[in-house]
Amino acid sequence: MEQIYSFQTQLLHNRHKFNQETGAVSVPVQHASTFHQKDFDRFGVYDYSRSGNPTRAALEEAIAELEGGKRGLAFSSGMAAISTAFLLLSQGDHVLITEDVYGGTYRMITSVLNRFGIEHSFVDMTNLHEVAQNIRENTKLIYMETPSNPLLKVTDIRGIVKLAKAHRCLTFVDNTFMTPALQRPLDLGADVVLHSATKFLSGHSDVLAGLAVTKDEELGERLYQLQNAFGAVLGAHDSWLVLRGIKTLHVRLEQSSRTALYLAEYLQKQEGVEKVYYPGLTDHEGFAVHSYQAAGSGAVLSFELANEEAVRQFVNHIKIPVFAVSLGAVESILSYPAKMSHAAMSREERYKRGITDGLLRLSVGLESAEDLVKDCRQALEVAQTVK
Ligand SMILES: *Cc1c(COP(=O)(O)O)cnc(C)c1O
Numbered sequence: 001m002e003q004i005y006s007f008q009t010q011l012l013h014n015r016h017k018f019n020q021e022t023g024a025v026s027v028p029v030q031h032a033s034t035f036h037q038k039d040f041d042r043f044g045v046y047d048y049s050r051s052g053n054p055t056r057a058a059l060e061e062a063i064a065e066l067e068g069g070k071r072g073l074a075f076s077s078g079m080a081a082i083s084t085a086f087l088l089l090s091q092g093d094h095v096l097i098t099e100d101v102y103g104g105t106y107r108m109i110t111s112v113l114n115r116f117g118i119e120h121s122f123v124d125m126t127n128l129h130e131v132a133q134n135i136r137e138n139t140k141l142i143y144m145e146t147p148s149n150p151l152l153k154v155t156d157i158r159g160i161v162k163l164a165k166a167h168r169c170l171t172f173v174d175n176t177f178m179t180p181a182l183q184r185p186l187d188l189g190a191d192v193v194l195h196s197a198t199k200f201l202s203g204h205s206d207v208l209a210g211l212a213v214t215k216d217e218e219l220g221e222r223l224y225q226l227q228n229a230f231g232a233v234l235g236a237h238d239s240w241l242v243l244r245g246i247k248t249l250h251v252r253l254e255q256s257s258r259t260a261l262y263l264a265e266y267l268q269k270q271e272g273v274e275k276v277y278y279p280g281l282t283d284h285e286g287f288a289v290h291s292y293q294a295a296g297s298g299a300v301l302s303f304e305l306a307n308e309e310a311v312r313q314f315v316n317h318i319k320i321p322v323f324a325v326s327l328g329a330v331e332s333i334l335s336y337p338a339k340m341s342h343a344a345m346s347r348e349e350r351y352k353r354g355i356t357d358g359l360l361r362l363s364v365g366l367e368s369a370e371d372l373v374k375d376c377r378q379a380l381e382v383a384q385t386v387k
Pocket of ligand 1: 077078079080102104145149174176177195196197198199208209210
């Protein structure tokens with residue numbers, strides 16, 4: 001279908017805006033695991049909920065449309081979506097993967113896929129030359145995440161897609177940080193978009209979910225077969241929660257992104273803040289590429305304080321954000337990569353990647369920007385007293 005509406009209207013006005021039978025203005029939650037077949041010779045669209053469920057199907061259709069893809073598939077978590085997509089590979093294949101990939105994906109590649117004879121190399125995905133040099137005969141997939149976590153490094157999606165196409169390998173993009181509201185990798189030539197819908201898409205820290213969208217029908221059918229075979233599907237109620245969250249995606253991201261920029265600019269000027277990472281800052285390394293390929297800078301920023309003790313004082317005194325892993329919610333979430341997302345990495349390896357003991361990541365929620373600045377100010381004042 002041609003895109004007739006702008007994105008924010010599309011979020012609300014799709015084929016499921018009301019139920020064709022009852023007029024209900026909310027997708028019915030279909031809990032049934034199995035479906036009665038009325039005709040002995042011809043079974044209906046639905047037979048068993050692992051293979052297909054009407055509530056999940058509504059979400060799958062919605063995300064496919066929003067990402068501009070042919071086929072959407074919903075999984076029980078972001079990792080379930082990512083892991084299932086990796087099953088498109090076979091023994092002997094090689095994957096090129098961004099070195100600052102999400103921790104769970106890192107674990108999947110290095111401790112599971114390797115046991116099945118799938119090789120991998122980590123590269124600095126922001127360096128096209130390095131990527132080109134690492135493509136091998138058997139490279140079948142290039143895996144991107146942009147902006148990355150927690151340093152918000154920006155990968156040139158079109159540049160990577162061009163390299164991949166020349167070598168006939170697939171490209172996957174983890175689009176969790178941007179969502180289709182801000183970045184549409186399929187339009188830039190990628191083959192598969194992956195999401196932890198646990199984050200911005202659902203947006204309320206109350207559901208675990210994953211989504212995959214393919215650019216073409218054939219790849220979509222292969223991924224569907226894997227979804228059905230592996231069975232890590234999203235439940236009906238959780239599908240409904242994600243559908244509901246998506247309705248407010250645009251307005252949530254718009255406000256959170258505005259506040260994130262405001263905070264990033266504020267933090268940049270503070271003594272005691274050594275560095276701020278946010279792709280919306282003009283001095284961010286990836287600013288130009290990001291501005292080209294995305295419609296906004298998102299709600300996640302990272303910043304660096306002097307040392308671990310300064311971070312401890314800051315975290316102990318800040319009041320508004322919850323101190324937790326995860327991101328992309330209505331409430332601001334502050335996390336400490338050294339002890340959370342990157343705890344498994346050696347200190348030396350972390351420092352090599354710029355993830356110091358002073359680094360904090362903030363996912364900005366919907367609180368007032370002024371309240372957040374005031375809160376940061378008082379916590380920074382305490383943190384600065386640390387030697
Ligand atoms: C959270 C996250 C994941 C994993 O998703 P789950 O829903 O936690 O399984 C994958 N990629 C990114 C970028 C994430 O932030």
